[in-house]
Amino acid sequence: MISANSSIxxxxxxEITLIFHGGLTHFFKSKDDxxxxxxxxxxxxxxxxxxxxxxxxxxxxxxxxxxxxxxxxTYHPLPGDIIHIYPWQNEKSGEEAxxxxxxxxxxxxxxxxxxxxxxxxxxxxxxxxDADIARIAAEQNRIVLTRDRGLLKxxxxxCGYCVRGDDPITQLTxxxxxxxxxxxxxxxxxxxxxxxxxEKVDKQTILDQLLPLTRLYYNDFSRCSQCNQIYWKGSHYDxxxxxxxxxxxxxxxxx
Ligand SMILES: [Zn+2]
Numbered sequence: 001m002i003s004a005n006s007s008i009x010x011x012x013x014x015e016i017t018l019i020f021h022g023g024l025t026h027f028f029k030s031k032d033d034x035x036x037x038x039x040x041x042x043x044x045x046x047x048x049x050x051x052x053x054x055x056x057x058x059x060x061x062x063x064x065x066x067x068x069x070x071x072x073x074t075y076h077p078l079p080g081d082i083i084h085i086y087p088w089q090n091e092k093s094g095e096e097a098x099x100x101x102x103x104x105x106x107x108x109x110x111x112x113x114x115x116x117x118x119x120x121x122x123x124x125x126x127x128x129x130d131a132d133i134a135r136i137a138a139e140q141n142r143i144v145l146t147r148d149r150g151l152l153k154x155x156x157x158x159c160g161y162c163v164r165g166d167d168p169i170t171q172l173t174x175x176x177x178x179x180x181x182x183x184x185x186x187x188x189x190x191x192x193x194x195x196x197x198x199e200k201v202d203k204q205t206i207l208d209q210l211l212p213l214t215r216l217y218y219n220d221f222s223r224c225s226q227c228n229q230i231y232w233k234g235s236h237y238d239x240x241x242x243x244x245x246x247x248x249x250x251x252x253x254x255x
Contacts, residue, residue, distance in 0.1 A: 011044075011078070012041050012042075012043055012044040012045070012076065012077075012078065012079070013041055013042060013043070013079065014040075014041055014078075014079025014080065015038055015039070015040055015041070015079060015080075016038070016039050016041060016050075016077045016078075016079065016080070016081045016082075016083060017036060017037075017038055017081070017082045017083065018036070018037050018038070018039060018050070018051070018054070018083050018085060019034045019035070019036050019037075019082070019083065019084045019085065020034060020035045020037070020056065020085050021033065021034045021084065021085065021086045021087065022086060022087040023060070023087040023178070024056055024060060024061070024085060024086070024087050026162075026164055027054070027055045027056045027057075027149075027162075028054075028055075034084075037054065039054070039077075041077060041078075041079060044076050045076065045077070046073065046074055046075070046076060047064070047071070047072075047073050047074070047075045047076070047077055047083065048073035048074065050077065051073070051085065052153050055149065056085075057149050057152030057153055057160065057162055058073055058152070058153065058157075059088070059144065059152050059157050059158060059159050059160035059161070060087055060088055060152070060160065060161060060162065061073065061085055061086075061087070061088060062086045062087055062088035062089055063086045064083065064084065064085050064086070065083070065084045066081050066082070066083045066084075067081060067082060071083075088159070089178075089180075099120070099121065099181075099184040100120075100121075100143055100179050100181065100184070101121040101122075101123070101140065101141065101142045101143065102115065102120065102121065102122045102123065102142055102143050102144075102145050102175075103122075103123040103124070103133055103136055103137050103140075103142040103143070103144055103145070104122060104123070104124045104144075104145045104146070105128070105130075105133060105144075105145070105146040105147065105148055105151060106124070106125075106126045106127075106128060107146075107147055107148075108124070108145060108146070108147070108163065108171070109124065109126065110168035111145070111163070111168050111171045111172060111175070112124040113168075113192045114168055114169070114172045114243070115172065115175070116190045116191065116192045116195055117187065117188065117190075117192050117240060117243075117244055118172075118176075118181075118185045118186070118187055118244060118247055118248060119184070119185055119186030119187060119188070119189040119190050120181060120184065120185070120190070121190070121195065122195060123136065123140070123142060123195060124195070130148070130150070130151045130154070133146075133151060134151065134154045134156045134157050135156065137156070137157055137158075137159075137160070138156045138157070138158070143159045143160060143161065143179065144157050144159070144160035144161070145160070145161055145163055145175060146160065146161075146162060146163065147162065147163050148162075149162055161175070161178055161179075163175070169243065169246075172247070173247075176247055182247075182248070185247060185248035186248075187244045187248050187250050188222075188231075188237075188244075188250070191224035191226065191227060191229055191231075193224070193227060193229055194224060194226050194227040194229075195226070196224040196225050196226025196227055197224075197225050197226075198222040198223065198224055198225070198231060199222060199223060199225055200220075200221070200222055201221050201222060201223040201230070202221075203219055203220075203221055206221060206223070206230055209230060210230075214232065214234065218232040218233065218234065220232060220233065233252075
């Protein structure tokens with residue numbers, strides 16, 4: 001005679017098929033897209049647990065279908081299920097959408113600076129521990145950018161992205177594309193040091209803070225509303241401008 005418990009367990013024992021699409025295939029050592037894999041169920045298990053056991057962080061997951069019905073990560077798969085898993089995509093656009101805000105782990109300092117130069121809200125502190133990043137992301141509704149999949153597996157992290165590229169420009173390209181940031185880019189509107197917003201400042205009010213040559217050659221100045229750092233279009237600006245122009249139009253009359 002079979003007890004009630006063991007019959008529940010056997011209901012959840014068997015093979016399921018998981019088909020990962022798009023950017024999620026990055027987490028498998030294969031070039032296939034879509035990528036089909038199989039998983040042996042041994043007990044009642046949530047889909048979140050299964051995909052993370054396979055190395056795919058849950059915040060990168062968008063739509064999921066099982067046998068053509070839409071489900072979410074709390075679903076408990078049954079033997080024979082064919083589950084399609086798609087990457088999360090920023091589908092909102094237009095006036096209702098708020099510009100996405102980010103928090104970056106402490107290996108992504110250069111990416112942080114580039115995002116801020118493009119005017120994107122990017123929170124970063126090299127002293128943050130993983131727990132701080134997860135907590136701030138949840139409290140301030142920020143998207144976590146990291147190269148650490150363990151950080152994205154934390155339950156409190158709702159939205160995040162595992163940065164694939166090694167160099168900061170590749171990383172920036174990825175993030176701009178992944179989160180459809182183009183409509184939100186406002187180059188040179190944010191302080192690269194502290195993330196504060198820049199505001200125009202009258203030269204006369206800051207004359208005493210300028211070096212003699214800067215005072216002589218430049219007339220347009222901005223100041224960070226948070227850290228008071230003063231910015232002008234000097235040699236540093238000329239170096240950065242071509243990089244920023246890959247992503248956004250710079251209107252020199254306005255900036
Ligand atoms: Zn600042």
